Amino acid sequence: MKCVYRHDRAPLFERLSTNFFQAAWGLEYLHAKNVLHRDIAARNCLYGDNKVKISDFGLTREGTVYQMDPHKRVPIRWLAPETLRMAIYTQKTDVFSYGIMCWEIYNNGIEPYPGMTVAEVNQNEVITTIEPPSVVQISLRNSEYNYIPVALILLNTAAFFGF
Numbered sequence: 001m002k003c004v005y006r007h008d009r010a011p012l013f014e015r016l017s018t019n020f021f022q023a024a025w026g027l028e029y030l031h032a033k034n035v036l037h038r039d040i041a042a043r044n045c046l047y048g049d050n051k052v053k054i055s056d057f058g059l060t061r062e063g064t065v066y067q068m069d070p071h072k073r074v075p076i077r078w079l080a081p082e083t084l085r086m087a088i089y090t091q092k093t094d095v096f097s098y099g100i101m102c103w104e105i106y107n108n109g110i111e112p113y114p115g116m117t118v119a120e121v122n123q124n125e126v127i128t129t130i131e132p133p134s135v136v137q138i139s140l141r142n143s144e145y146n147y148i149p150v151a152l153i154l155l156n157t158a159a160f161f162g163f
Contacts (some may be wrong), residue, residue, distance in 0.1 A: 015050070020102055022052040027098055030054070031091045036061045038089055040097035041078050042104045065090050076122050077112040084122060 023045055030037055037044075038059035046053045059074075066089040068074060076084065080096035083089055100112050113121045 016105065018050070019045075019047070019052045019105070023054060023101065024098065026052070026054040027094055030060075031064075031094065034062060034064055036063065036066055036089055036091065037094050037097075038066070039075050039078070040094050040101055041075060042101050042109065045101070061089075076118050 023040075027037065027040060037054065037057070038061060039056060040054070044054065044056040046055045068083075068087040068089055070087050075097075078097040078100045080093045083093045083096075104110065104112060116124075
């Protein structure tokens with residue numbers, strides 16, 4: 001999905017909102033089946049025929065809580081700070097990652113925490129560097145997004161903070 005938005009000059013708001021909700025429904029389905037995806041990101045969504053499907057189940061685990069091995073590679077830029085600190089993965093971690101994925105797409109595929117190395121992100125456990133995009137930030141970059149419904153901004157903000 002990252003490629004679609006990076007190469008598309010100005011993705012339409014309707015398509016973005018539909019895609020965000022489709023990805024959210026996919027994540028909700030996984031969680032209803034007690035599955036933790038553990039790698040929600042734009043790079044792991046398939047897009048075609050106006051449908052988004054969550055893919056890449058390589059890190060998936062069954063259950064609602066998973067104790068991570070701190071020595072294994074994980075997608076640090078997409079993890080919630082508490083997951084980085086405690087090495088415990090929950091459904092809320094997937095929801096936080098979903099918020100980061102929305103941020104990626106809003107920003108045309110920019111990797112989270114631009115200008116920082118993975119080590120810096122991990123060491124700082126930053127939350128203040130990256131914020132959910134506001135209507136003002138989006139409008140400044142692209143007039144296509146001047147009228148984003150508050151509901152979509154609230155969805156992204158809630159996901160970003162793991163609600």
